[in-house]
Amino acid sequence: MKQKITIKTIAKELGVSSSTVSKALKDSHEISKETKERIQAYADHYNYKPNHLALQLRNQKTKVIGVILPKIVHHFFSTVISGIEDGANKKGYNIMVCFSNESYKKEVETLKVLSNGSVDGIIMSIARETLHNKDYDHFKGIVSEEIPFVLFDRVVDEILCDKVVVDDVGAGYKATKHLLENGRKKIALITTPNHVNVGALRRQGYEKALIEQYININTGLIVEIDETKSIKPQIEKVFENDIDGVFAVNEIYAANAMRIAKELGKSVPNDISIIGFTDGLISEYSSPSITTIAQHGFTMGQQAVDLLIQRIENDAIDFRPKKIVISSDLKLRESTKSM
């Protein structure tokens, strides 16, 4: 890389002090018009750009927000990033993105790297493995050093920090209720293992909707997908019951369910209704298109970053952690057209 021009070189070349150059470039009233013009012309000509590192060191802030995600090739998370970037940008921040790849070890490492001062604050969603281990010690340092920190979507109560979540219980309830209103009686739930808390919450909503209608919870209709194994056979199993509705907690599960239904010669939505979660492209473009719960990832990202920047910029803010709950909407499509 070429040697960059600095304030010092400008000062030397023009025979003034670096303070003068600094002030001139900021158009300070302390500097005479002629000197300012000379310096600014020189800086322009040699394309002077202030060195960000020096500024960061002096100001003790980086204007960078760290983001740690379980994965990126994933519609919901990429939507959230998009929202974070949008919100950050509006306030003059950039984002540094890292991935835990759902691994506990990588999450710990990444968190350590980001908390060494390269970012002003961190937004993250917890890795699946970490949720499974229930090992949250690596967050203690973050909290005790009072690094601005916001968790979203996959959060846990044990960590005292700001949080942004969707109303998972309410969403699960809405989805299930919609199926019930469609006249469905035997509704399967395809969910994650219970340690993934969003899965557990959506399940609560599912159960609440059933109980309200005096329908017993049949655990035979509930599949907790083990992602280390092939997904499809696990879902196929629940189809052995004579189900007429499926509520899947993400769109991959929903798409798999639909495929299986078709293979079994069942018509969607005539014989069976299917509803997914996360409004991604699969749901939109499959045929029939799939009714889903729209999670508003973009909004979630924006809210998370707004919360974080408040913490960063207002030291005097209320100490108590805030929790923002984003409501989710039912997006009606073909897979649950009422008969």
Place this chain on the structure above:
Amino acid sequence: MKQKITIKTIAKELGVSSSTVSKALKDSHEISKETKERIQAYADHYNYKPNHLALQLRNQKTKVIGVILPKIVHHFFSTVISGIEDGANKKGYNIMVCFSNESYKKEVETLKVLSNGSVDGIIMSIARETLHNKDYDHFKGIVSEEIPFVLFDRVVDEILCDKVVVDDVGAGYKATKHLLENGRKKIALITTPNHVNVGALRRQGYEKALIEQYININTGLIVEIDETKSIKPQIEKVFENDIDGVFAVNEIYAANAMRIAKELGKSVPNDISIIGFTDGLISEYSSPSITTIAQHGFTMGQQAVDLLIQRIENDAIDFRPKKIVISSDLKLRESTKSM
């Protein structure tokens, strides 16, 4: 945020100089065993972490790679990011991700921000609007300042830098040839306007395959999608011709084509074969599943970042820009099952 402990505070507390502390923490032989132990114990106890900004300023490197993408809620680009992050991480780098949102203006701004020294090098893919304007002046600064810079996928010859691309012509050829081998004669091409160079290249491959079979290029079968308008009607128009094959340059177009075919009562793949580009989730989960050209985005990201880090770390590297061409594969699925 809590005040962090620095070398200076340690020095003051222990009544030694900061040079001694710095050396002691690095286990230098210059420092006596007792002093080292005292200092290290103190540092451990107060959880001392070196300030990254100070190190970056001193070393004149950030160990951060800037990435500028047109968008992120997009299967291919998110896959590439994933590859970049993976490759960067292995070499001890982090990535700072920005988006141009396909906008020329935002691209210019972002490029300016990233080239002020906050990153050691930049990887990017050009925004649609920029390609349309053909205005590449903002890259001149990057090139003349010799900032390590790699373009991928959406690249242009005018910019002298390292590049990583897929063999778009070859891929278009492969796709079209596959349709021809399936016995298709009237093959529609659904592509981007010509200024998006990858679209243009894939079209070349399409035309080459047809010409080889002595089939005239019928421009009536070629649709250049205007993304500012609704996509579906534009594709519907080409179905007015009695086509029996579709080659779409991305999976959204392919999915749209399939939906239209179904609505017209045509069976895929019996009456019409469809092939897409970018092996994303839509292709995999639609029914019938869609044959696509797999672009190997992950590999592409890795190669791009490897190239970049070579530039960053080897000043003495060959000056001439390198170009890596990644071969793409046909991923056979149901939408082109031979009859």
Place this chain on the structure above:
DNA sequence: TATGAACACGAAACCGTTTTCGTAAGGTTT
């Protein structure tokens, strides 16, 4: 003519770390 602004600029400290170059104290050779 003395007083005091107003103006235009420079010196120096500071952010946190590393690294080069002293140097004082003590020990070992001749």
Place this chain on the structure above:
DNA sequence: AAACCTTACGAAAACGGTTTCGTGTTCATA
């Protein structure tokens, strides 16, 4: 006893910028 070598540490400069606090002119006012 002179010459030299270790050992163990500190002072200072450097990275690039900002900011506070002088300070020497010049010019207007009392």
